[in-house]
Amino acid sequence: MGARESKITPQDRAILDLKVQRDRLKKYSKKIQLVALREKEIAKEALLTGNKRKALLALKKKKYQEVLLEKTETQLINLEELTQTIEFALVEKEVLAGLARGNEILKEIHNEISLEQVEQIMEDTADAIAYQNEIEELLSGKITEDDEEEIMQELEAIVEEQIASEINASMPKVPDVELPTSTKDDIQSKVPPKKEEQQMLAA
């Protein structure tokens, strides 16, 4: 029981009192509306029986009830506003508390990370990276220095071979056909092939 009791704060009680008050006003305004309605009925009935005085009195009463109703409504709005302000203030308080807690934790974490430590770690990291680079240079450097020329030569050889084979592949067509045109045209025909090739095939 004690543990449960603690969940209800004095603010909760204050809010409840306000809300109860609001409920009471609501009930009251419901009642007034009913009374006003009844007065109207009474007035109608009185008029039917020709009792004008009674009808007038009933209407006056109705008017009075309506004034009361209006007053009640203003009070209701005031109450609701107050309750909402309090509830909002409570929310704000919680937000603030949340922020404060977050801040504290952030501070704690920062305490654990000192600037010197960070500097030290960064330096160590830089050292490690430099060391790694050195190792890489050493390992890769040996291979490239010795073999780079050889590799380049091999590459060139392959490229040349390819070019040669390409030329050879397209060459045999040339002597098969009797062409009055010069070799210049022949080379041109290779570059933009479409039309001339078709002509060649036709011939």
Place this chain on the structure above:
Amino acid sequence: MSAFDFPSIYNFPPFFTQQPNEATWQTQAQLWISIILSYCRFYKIHRLDLSDALTTELFYNKSINRRLKLETLQSIIKMMIKQGLAEWDPPNKKTSAFIYWKKPEEWATSISNWVSENGLNNSIVTLYEIAHGEASEGTEFHEIDQAVLLKALDVLVKKGEAQTLQATNAEEMGVKFFGTG
């Protein structure tokens, strides 16, 4: 509001007399229970005053001029209590009873859902607000009987999902729902 649609058995005269055969009576009572439950659900009735109810259309079919006897109704209510569908109120008298077309646990669930849907967790809500407020309009528990509502809230309190508190004048009650939703 359209009127409640009674099943055809309602127009069968012997249905209003307690049948001597035990098996028949059981079936008859079950039928009555289902009629009572759907009737109360239809008109949102939470509490039946037995002698008053006997004069209403629920137990008095004017078109065939048959009405249920008080003792018969009491036996039916007893069966409902056994099934957890009703409860005498006050407990020691057999004059009126709560009719649980939703059991307090089920009411508790609907209220708890409503609280979550309306973001009312951790704020104070008055009982009047739950039963008659604008926020609960359209819910099944709108215009719920105060005593039934208290029973439902009691379920939530026992689960630790809510706590009731009294206003300064001790007549009005409020409830705080905790942030479970």
